[in-house]
Every structure is written in C-alpha cells, then in structure tokens.
Amino acid sequence: MTLDTFTRSQWYAIGRLPDFDGAEAKPVRLLSQDLTVSDKAGVLSVNDADGRSLLTQIRYGHLWTTLSDTPRPLYDMPEFDEPDRRLVTAGGVGVRCSGLRCVENFLDMAHFPFVHTDILGVEEHPSVESYDVSMDAEKDEIWATKCKFFQPMASAAASGGQITEYKYRVPHPYSTILYKTCPIRDNVWDLVGLFIQPVEEDECIVHSFILVFDDENTDTGLLHFQQNIFLQDRMILENQVPRKLPLDPRWELPTRADASSIAYRRWLKANELQWGVALFNEAA
Amino acid sequence: MKLYDYVLSGNCYKIRLLLDFLELSHEKRAVDFFPGREHKSDEFLQINPLGQIPVLEDDGAYIRDAQAILVYLASRYDPTATWWPVNDPSELGRVAQWLAFADSITSTASAARLHDVLGYDLDVAQARAGAHRLFRILDDHLANQELQGFNWIAGSNPTVADIACFPYVALAGDGGIELFYYPAIQRWIRRFVNLPRFKLMPGINIFD
Numbered sequence A: 001m002t003l004d005t006f007t008r009s010q011w012y013a014i015g016r017l018p019d020f021d022g023a024e025a026k027p028v029r030l031l032s033q034d035l036t037v038s039d040k041a042g043v044l045s046v047n048d049a050d051g052r053s054l055l056t057q058i059r060y061g062h063l064w065t066t067l068s069d070t071p072r073p074l075y076d077m078p079e080f081d082e083p084d085r086r087l088v089t090a091g092g093v094g095v096r097c098s099g100l101r102c103v104e105n106f107l108d109m110a111h112f113p114f115v116h117t118d119i120l121g122v123e124e125h126p127s128v129e130s131y132d133v134s135m136d137a138e139k140d141e142i143w144a145t146k147c148k149f150f151q152p153m154a155s156a157a158a159s160g161g162q163i164t165e166y167k168y169r170v171p172h173p174y175s176t177i178l179y180k181t182c183p184i185r186d187n188v189w190d191l192v193g194l195f196i197q198p199v200e201e202d203e204c205i206v207h208s209f210i211l212v213f214d215d216e217n218t219d220t221g222l223l224h225f226q227q228n229i230f231l232q233d234r235m236i237l238e239n240q241v242p243r244k245l246p247l248d249p250r251w252e253l254p255t256r257a258d259a260s261s262i263a264y265r266r267w268l269k270a271n272e273l274q275w276g277v278a279l280f281n282e283a284a
Numbered sequence B: 001m002k003l004y005d006y007v008l009s010g011n012c013y014k015i016r017l018l019l020d021f022l023e024l025s026h027e028k029r030a031v032d033f034f035p036g037r038e039h040k041s042d043e044f045l046q047i048n049p050l051g052q053i054p055v056l057e058d059d060g061a062y063i064r065d066a067q068a069i070l071v072y073l074a075s076r077y078d079p080t081a082t083w084w085p086v087n088d089p090s091e092l093g094r095v096a097q098w099l100a101f102a103d104s105i106t107s108t109a110s111a112a113r114l115h116d117v118l119g120y121d122l123d124v125a126q127a128r129a130g131a132h133r134l135f136r137i138l139d140d141h142l143a144n145q146e147l148q149g150f151n152w153i154a155g156s157n158p159t160v161a162d163i164a165c166f167p168y169v170a171l172a173g174d175g176g177i178e179l180f181y182y183p184a185i186q187r188w189i190r191r192f193v194n195l196p197r198f199k200l201m202p203g204i205n206i207f208d
C-alpha cells in the first residue's frame, strides 16, 4: 500500500527527549522508512535513508518528525501549559498491530470490565451507556463526550470506586487523548494519551503519557499504573485479526455501543486514509 | 520487608506471587526500570551492583536474584516447609535444579519479550530459539510428571521451582513465542493460575 496524503502529512512522535541523549545516528523506523536521530550538542536532528534532513519539533515531552515538507500543524493541548500538572511519559511499547487499531481500542469503553478488570471496570457493570459523538469541523477532529463508566480504581490517586466521566479526543489518525474526571480536584480533567509511531502498516510503537493532578503518588507509581494498564491492552491488541484496521464495511459490523469507533472509521475514510487499512480481499 | 519492584518484570512477579501465597505483609518500592533505567543509576547500584531487579530488603539486609529471594522467603516464612522442601533432600535437589533452569528462561524468553515490548536491541531470533529449546524440555518433564501422578515440577506440591519457571513461560506470547506446541505446559499454567491467592499479570493469556 502506498502512503496516502493524510498519513504522510502528519507529525509523529518518535521517542521521549531523554531517549536521544547523545544519540549518534540512532535508528528509528517510521511509516516503513528507516530514519536516524542524532544529538549534536543538545540539538536533535532526524535524517531519512537518503540523508535528507526532516522537519522536527519538540512538544509534549517527545521528539516529533514528519516525512512531509508541508505537514498539517500538530494539534494543541493547552493543558500542557497549566501549572501543577504532573507529566509522566511512559516510553514506547511495541505492538504487533496497526496503530489505527490501538486508537480504536482506546476509544472503546466496552473492554474495561474484561481487560482492565477491577481497575477501570468491574464485570458486574459491563454496559456502556450512550454518549455524544461530534466532529469539530474547524479543527477536523473527533470528540466523544458525556461518556460515563463505573470504575473501581480510575487512577493511581483514586481511593475507591466512582462513576468516572470521560471525554475522548481524536485530533490525528495516530493520536488519541482521554480527559477523565480528576478524582482529587473538582472541575478539572486528568489527561491520558497515546502518541503512536506507525512502524509498518501492521506494527507500531505506542508512546503514552499521563498529565494529571496528583499529590500522593510518585512519578514512578504513576508510571507503573499506566504501564500495567497498557500491557493489558497490548495482549488484546496482538490477538486481533487482521492486524491492520479493517475499513471495509462488510467486516466487523459494529454490534456494541461503539459510536466513537464508527466516527473514527468514517473520518479515516473521508480523509482517504489507506495505509494501515485491511481490504476485504486480504482476508483469506 | 521491602520489595524493589517493577510492574512489568517477570522476575519481580515471582516475588510478588510468593509474598501473596504466604500472605506476607510488605511494602513495594516502585523502580523506574523502563523508560528511566533506574536500576542502572548510582543509587540503585549501591543496592545491587549487578543493576538488576528484584531486590528484597528484610531485617536490614538486601537480597538480590529472584531465585535466591524465593529460597530465602520460603525457608524463613513458610511454616509448612512445602515451597522449599527442606525435609526431603531428593525433592529439594530437584527444586534447586529447576531454579537454575528458570534463570535460563530469563535469558531467552524474557529477552525476546524485552525486545518486542520495550524495544531492546538484541538478537530476538536467537532468544526465541533458546526459549523453544527450554520449553521442549520443560513440556516433556511436565508430561512425565503427570504420568507419575505429579502435577508440579518437583513433585506433588507446588514449590519455588514452579514459581520461578512460571512468569516467563506464561508471558512468552509477549515476545512472540507461541505456547501452542506445549500442551503439558499449558495444563500446568492452568493449574498454576488456580492456586489460592494467585494474581494475574498483564500479558498472561489464560483464555487460550
């Protein structure tokens, strides 16, 4: 599959800043291409296999690059500038499936009771109540709002079960952020997000972060909470067949309350995304 | 008692399992193994010059190496003396033999998992091949044990040998190693997860 314009025009996180300390042509793979990252006196540069230097930017604790000379702007997350928030970057975790599948799984609350049992859900409360899904036409991004779920341990700072309210945002085909009720402060949201580095069409590295108010846990405690949850997802993701995201309407007709997944797939289609997608005739 | 712990480490999981089986109260000190490499920091090297987890602190002393910690905990805190069967020298010999085997599982199956999950730069084909060679041996052994009416690695009771071998066998799928060819291992995993006070770790697929 050739690289479509929508995929090619995006910025991608390829690692946390400390991952490239003193790097000398450190290999990185992005969109089936071999790139290298070098650190020259604290300035990071990214080159492709032909030695061409790619655009870079440092944001949200990560180094970002793009194959495009005229990329779409990287989305804003103003919460990163708010005082008192703690940022924990969890490092890149390899997953043998399309990064698009990771986004879709992240949006799907129905998996909480079975995959994150007794943390993000309990088996006695499996149902997902309906929520709102909308497109922000100006920014070209998806929002799912008014999502509610009973959670025994919504975050590392939670001291008991609560109905957690969620908002999900998909501002980029390979990024998704959730905003969830902060268990210790009123009227603010804690953020958890994925910056996915598509390695191949059916393989990716997931860089995740949390940006929360928490004055009880250490950074490492927050890290362990996040990594534990993501490794639960990883096993489920690796067991999905096919490894690419099926975008053919004849496949996996949605039976669950996954309105956000339908919106995500529609949005990818409307943007003519093709890389990372499985077609019907690839099934056999 | 304090365990220097990393949530995704199978070697730390061995200790967490025995602490739960023996219902021993303890605290955990979370180590930023990945991405922070805290186990290679100067502070941690004071605690374990090998730069490895797990480490257990008890009575002011540090013990390193998962197998050593299992032996220590079981000898000191298991009143039934079944997890480390000191009263049966021949069983004890078998347990010790399989503890050494467990460390080879770490250097193969665990290495494949570190490569696939955390992006470690190593020869993953060699790691997987080494794991398959060991799993063949373990599967044959467990099948033989079953023929003699024994459910566990060293005999009729679970011992620290089972705990030491369990994590990286059960987590093999994370490193792209299929357990499909090892039916006796699969049955042993199912028995293991049914032990009282067993806790699951992410990456272990019990629905296979």
Ligand SMILES: N[C@@H](CCC(=O)N[C@@H](CS)C(=O)NCC(=O)O)C(=O)O
Pocket (backbone or CB within 6 Å): B009, B010, B011, B012, B039, B050, B051, B052, B053, B054, B064, B065, B066, B067, B103, B106
């Ligand atoms: N023989 C040791 C091996 C421990 C080990 O390999 N621990 C890993 C984490 S699960 C580690 O700390 N690796 C770092 C290294 O070996 O440099 C044991 O069983 O405890």
Ligand SMILES: [Fe+2]
Pocket (backbone or CB within 6 Å): A105, A106, A111, A115, A116, A229, A232, A233
């Ligand atoms: Fe999940």
